[in-house]
Amino acid sequence: MVATLASLLLAAVLAWHTARPIRALRAAFAAAAGGDLNARFGANQRARGDELFELGREFDRMSLQLRVLMDNRQRLLHDVSHELRAPLARLHAALGLAQQQPEKQAQWLQRIEREGERMEKLVGELLTLSRLDTATNLPVAKEVLVLELIAAIVTDALFETVSKGCKVSITGCPSAKVRGAPDLLCRAIDNVVRNAIKHSSPGGTVGIDLRVEGDKLVISVLDDGPGVPAVHLSAIFLPLFRSDPGASDMDGHGLGLAIALRVVEAHGGAIKAGNRECGGLCVTVALPVA
DSSP, X not given: OHHHHHHHHHHHHHHHHHHHHHHHHHHHHXXXXXXXXXXXXXXXXXXXXXXXXXXXXXXXXXHHHHHHHHHHHHHHHHHHHHHHHHHHHHHHHHHHHHHHOGGGHHHHHHHHHHHHHHHHHHHHHHHHHHHHHHOSXXXXXXXXXXXXXXXXXXXXXXXXXXXXXXXXXXXXXXTOEEEEOHHHHHHHHHHHHXXXXXXXXXXXXXXXXXEEETTEEEEEEEOOSOOOOGGGTTGGGSTTXXXXXXXXXXXXXXXXXXXXXXXXXXXXOEEEEEEOTTSSEEEEEEEEBO
C-alpha cells in the first residue's frame, strides 16, 4: 500500500509537472488563433531544460516573427496607399484644369501622362518586390561579366540624366564574374547606380569599384551627395522608406534599394550602406564569385 501510494503521488506530481506547460502552450495557441501574437509562453514559465519548454520558446519566437511580418505588411499597405494618393490627387487636379482651360489642354495632358507613368512605375516595382518575396528559386542562372553589365547600366543612366552633368568612374577587376539571373542582377545594380547618380551633386562624380575578396566580388558605389543620417542607414533598404520625406520632387518611391536587397540576398550575397568621411554615401554589394 505504501508503494502504491508513493507511485500514485509520484505519478500525480509528474502529471502536474507535464500538464502545466501543455496548458500554457494551449493558451498561447488559442491567443494566436484569436489574433494575439505577443510572446506569451516564456513570460509565464520558469526556465526548464526539457523539450516542452523549448517548444514553447520556439512558439514565442514564431509568434514574434509573425507579428513583425504582419506589422510590416500593414505599414507597407499604408505607405502604398499614401504613395498612390498623391499622384491620383494631381491627376484629378489636372483633369479639372484641362476642362477649365481648354487652351492649355496639351500641357495638362502631359501632366496626366506623367502621373500615369509614375503610378505605373510604382505598381511595377511593387510587383517585382512581391515576386522576389514569394519566389522559391531564381530564374535560369548564367555566368555574368559584371564589368560589362555595369558599363551598360552606366551608359543608359548617364544618357537619361545628361542635364545633371555627372561623371562615373569604374575601377577594379575587369574579368570578375558572378553566377545568377542576369535580368535581376541588372535590376539590382541599376537601382544602386541610379540612386547614387540621383543623389550626387550636379557635375559630381560617382565611383564604382570592383574587387575580389576571397570568394566574394565586392562592388562599391560611391557618390558625393549629402549622405544619409546614421540612424537611417539600415532603414533605406526598407520598402517605401525615404530618409528625406520632404523631397517630393525627387523621382522614385523608395523601392529601388529594397529590390536590390532582395535580389542580392537571393543570390547569396549581402548589401550595406555607409556614409563616406569626405561626404556622400557608399553602397557595398558582395556577391559570390562564379
